[in-house]
Amino acid sequence: MSQLTNFTKGFVKENPVFVLLLGMCPTLGTTTSAVNGLGMGLATTFVLVMANVVISLVKNVIPAKVRIPSYIVIIASFVTMVDLSMAGFLPALHAQLGLFIPLIVVNCIVLGRAEAFASKNTVGSSLIDGLGMGLGFSFALTLLGAVRELLGSGKVFGLSIYPDTYGMLVFILAPGAFIALGYLTAIMNRLAKK
Amino acid sequence: MAKESNFKNMTLTLFVVTLLASASLGFVYSFTKGPIENAQNAKINGAISLVLPDFDNTPAAESFTREIDGGLLTFYPASKGGEPVGMAIQTFTKNGFSGQIDLMVGFLPDGSIHAIEVINHKETPGLGDKMESGKSDFNVQFKGKNPKDFKLSVTKDGGDVDAITASTISSRAYCDAVERAYNAFVKEGGAK
Numbered sequence: 001m002s003q004l005t006n007f008t009k010g011f012v013k014e015n016p017v018f019v020l021l022l023g024m025c026p027t028l029g030t031t032t033s034a035v036n037g038l039g040m041g042l043a044t045t046f047v048l049v050m051a052n053v054v055i056s057l058v059k060n061v062i063p064a065k066v067r068i069p070s071y072i073v074i075i076a077s078f079v080t081m082v083d084l085s086m087a088g089f090l091p092a093l094h095a096q097l098g099l100f101i102p103l104i105v106v107n108c109i110v111l112g113r114a115e116a117f118a119s120k121n122t123v124g125s126s127l128i129d130g131l132g133m134g135l136g137f138s139f140a141l142t143l144l145g146a147v148r149e150l151l152g153s154g155k156v157f158g159l160s161i162y163p164d165t166y167g168m169l170v171f172i173l174a175p176g177a178f179i180a181l182g183y184l185t186a187i188m189n190r191l192a193k194k
Numbered sequence: 195m196a197k198e199s200n201f202k203n204m205t206l207t208l209f210v211v212t213l214l215a216s217a218s219l220g221f222v223y224s225f226t227k228g229p230i231e232n233a234q235n236a237k238i239n240g241a242i243s244l245v246l247p248d249f250d251n252t253p254a255a256e257s258f259t260r261e262i263d264g265g266l267l268t269f270y271p272a273s274k275g276g277e278p279v280g281m282a283i284q285t286f287t288k289n290g291f292s293g294q295i296d297l298m299v300g301f302l303p304d305g306s307i308h309a310i311e312v313i314n315h316k317e318t319p320g321l322g323d324k325m326e327s328g329k330s331d332f333n334v335q336f337k338g339k340n341p342k343d344f345k346l347s348v349t350k351d352g353g354d355v356d357a358i359t360a361s362t363i364s365s366r367a368y369c370d371a372v373e374r375a376y377n378a379f380v381k382e383g384g385a386k
Contacts, residue, residue, distance in 0.1 A: 032319040032320070033319065058211075061207070062207055062211075063198065063199035063200070063203050063204050063207055064199055065199035065204060066199065066204045066207055066208055069208060070207060070208065070211045073208075073211050073212055073215050074211065074215065076215070077215040077218060077219055080219055080222070081218070081219065081222045084222055084223060084226040084230070085222070085226055087226065087230045087233070088226040088227075088228075088229030088230040088232075088233060089226075089229055089233075091233040091234075091237065095314070098316070152320055153319075153320045167320070169320065169321065169360065172318065172319055172320035172321065173318065173321075
């Protein structure tokens with residue numbers, strides 16, 4: 001597999017949200033606006049890249065039977081770093097994302113890539129894989145956030161497109177997340193098949 | 195990957211991994227501790243200066259707390275040239291649509307509300323979050339009102355507050371928090 005396909009597979013062919021349907025909890029919970037989706041996506045990307053790099057570095061010294069606990073400790077450390085840094089330097093975004101940042105620890109994408117990719121590949125490929133998957137995840141979350149924000153409150157990235165009195169409130173709430181995700185998944189799969 | 199697992203190397207590996215993880219977290223914690231405290235103080239101080247008229251003391255340095263209804267209310271007295279100009283009270287309600295809401299309410303010495311800012315909330319974006327100043331005119335209706343003759347409950351409950359459309363629960367909770375602050379303000383004998 002070339003490095004380019006390693007990178008691009010995260011966007012379309014193996015997009016974590018639209019194709020693998022992994023990490024649904026933050027996907028549905030944080031995408032009330034495009035900015036929140038992007039922030040959550042980038043936080044996850046950082047954790048994915050760092051965890052992939054470190055795990056591919058140490059994969060040969062960790063005994064097979066304790067690899068999962070070790071991976072979880074490594075992932076949890078990076079998540080806590082993101083959590084603390086965000087609280088210190090981006091308090092507004094941190095307040096919005098709240099509980100979902102610590103929950104990156106149990107995001108199946110992160111552990112999934114660590115187990116399925118980083119523990120079997122070189123540092124370089126793991127870095128690119130983490131970056132591709134993370135950006136694919138960010139792309140999906142931003143797209144979903146933008147769609148929900150547009151339909152729900154008439155804005156995209158906080159810019160007013162139409163008056164929010166015409167917005168369909170359901171798209172800001174949880175049911176709208178499922179509806180929007182369902183249609184976006186259908187559209188993305190149709191496009192990917194061509 | 196293909197490393198033999200035995201008791202010794204498993205224990206050693208987990209020990210080293212957790213040791214390194216806690217060491218790096220300790221480093222990041224000490225590095226971000228300052229900024230986190232600054233961000234929280236900036237938020238509180240920003241809210242105090244938004245809800246009070248001009249003052250020249252440091253309300254945060256003279257603050258005191260009272261325990262009311264199972265929570266803590268923090269009082270920030272403000273003065274200018276030694277004369278009291280108002281009191282900011284950090285208040286709370288547990289009746290929000292998604293849990294606790296923290297508000298900063300500024301009272302003038304005569305007991306009327308100068309302004310209100312939201313400090314923390316988890317209300318629905320696009321609905322309940324319209325209680326934040328700047329997102330709608332909801333909080334403007336409290337300005338200059340004295341709770342003595344302005345009933346702090348939504349019109350649906352016979353009060354004087356116009357609720358946010360489709361967010362009656364959030365609006366009720368907001369009124370509850372403001373009322374708690376006003377009652378405490380009166381109990382403490384107004385702005386000293």
